[in-house]
Amino acid sequence: MSRKCPITKKKTMFGNTRSHALNATKRKFNINLKKHKFWIKNKKKFIKLKLSTKAMRIINKKGIEKVIKNIKI
Template identity: 70%
Template sequence: MSKQCQITKKKPMFGNNRSHAMNATKKKFSPNLQNHKFWIPSKKKFIKLKISMQGMRMIDKKGIETILKNINKG
């Protein structure tokens, strides 16, 4: 599976790791992804999602069903 959030579509970013002497080495900044199961009351079943912490906060605020409607619509 890819390292992408299924809710927010966050992907890894690339940049430079800077030492004290300002030497640049390539670095990959990965999003904080978590595997989580959510209960959908209307369907009476669990779904598994790979989401970032920002996606979890959105689900806590708006609810899983409204988030899933917005994903399927757009």
């Protein structure tokens, strides 16, 4: 599974680490992905998703059924 959130479409960003002397070295900014199980009442089963923490907040606000309709996994 890639390091990309299926709901928010966030992915790893690249940039530079700057030292005190302003030397630049490449680095990665990984997103905060978590594995989480969600209960779907309609299907009466759990699904596992690897989501960003921002996506979890969206699911808490809107509900898992509405969010799943909008995503394509």
